[in-house]
Amino acid sequence: MTFLRNIKLTIEYDGSCYRGWQTQRLGIKTVQKTIEDTLEKILCEKVKLIASGRTDSGVHALGQVANFKTNSSIPKYKLLYALNSLLPKDIVVKKVEDVDMDFHSRFSAISKIYRYTILNSKIRSPFLNKRAFFYPYPLDINLMRREAKKLLGRHNFLAFQNSDKVKRDSIRRIKKIRILKEGNLIHIDIEADGFVYGMVRNIVGVLLQIGRKKPINIEELLKSKIKPSGYFKVPAEGLYLVKVNY
């Protein structure tokens, strides 16, 4: 079937109540399925959403991007309004754009930015429950910043990849890492041309160990290409897909 339009959606969601982005078997609530079902109601046709990438169960997004092809002539502002009226309140479509027919949310992406947010305080916050990782230990942020720099550039990130889903190609390029302190929140922002499975959460886990002055050598980890045992992967609740660059 040939389509006349390719529509790009920029989506924000609180992933707490979803089993991740990707549509799974019947009865599993995912972000993709929820939006696809809503689009079907609006457009009276089945659509297939292509996202920049999956997000895991409980992971949030400030700027997930997904596109779909359609022959509907619905104006963009009407689609935006209809989507946000019908979607549950933990998913919001921020932008609707017509894009070139060859735009592909995943393959056209140049880089992605993820943020991991840590509540570094002695006491939890009820308002950050499922929105940040509560980590009450003292951290040497400057040490974390210095060591994080060693991750910059092109590396084989096999040592930072979840072993259950190892792909052959684990080479990625990290363009930026920033560690920001905002009150008792710590944000770790990572921009890369791509991410191997589990990469952000494994990097943050290692940086937290470094912040607690555990003797971990990032250069050696990268070289070893082996995910060490007793690894500390941080939970999904602090992770946000911030932006996809095209």
Next chain:
Amino acid sequence: MTFLRNIKLTIEYDGSCYRGWQTQRLGIKTVQKTIEDTLEKILCEKVKLIASGRTDSGVHALGQVANFKTNSSIPKYKLLYALNSLLPKDIVVKKVEDVDMDFHSRFSAISKIYRYTILNSKIRSPFLNKRAFFYPYPLDINLMRREAKKLLGRHNFLAFQNSDKVKRDSIRRIKKIRILKEGNLIHIDIEADGFVYGMVRNIVGVLLQIGRKKPINIEELLKSKIKPSGYFKVPAEGLYLVKVNY
């Protein structure tokens, strides 16, 4: 029974999943009941929590205060730790203090500060769902600020009281009103020596109408002592009990 200790708790909670503060009939989940049950588990005795005031269903607190009397000799730090380990993650006890035996969370209070948070943007935020009132209309904040000043001081707030719970004494003194803009959030902070039922939400409703240039005269409203029909009371989700001053 005579008690040896009077313990003051400072409590933060996300009220989204609770039917307000006050213990109700069996099976209704309230903040008070949840904390009382947890205290009973820790202290092996029934306790009666006295709060600075009830909060309605869905209302949040950053600094609710409640006290209870006990003969337990549990150290404060242990009680704090045990409470936060056992309480659900949407309730956090921030502070445990021993106070004079005659301290009473409600009667000893000099003033209370409430905050009402409005998301004033064209698009919702999934992360502010149940945490702020989504109000997408343009508002004249400076006009709201000017008019809000007329509420300062001692007045009969009958016109700002929910009619279903009218008390004889509706005279209160508003000490401060501040309207802050923070990105697309608007916070309306009100400090008063006390609040009649529904007062903050009714005031905010009126201020929003004023912000939309509806011809409402606050001085006349106060004088009339009559809650006008077609009144606009904003929902609970934007309301936070910020602090109780003693």
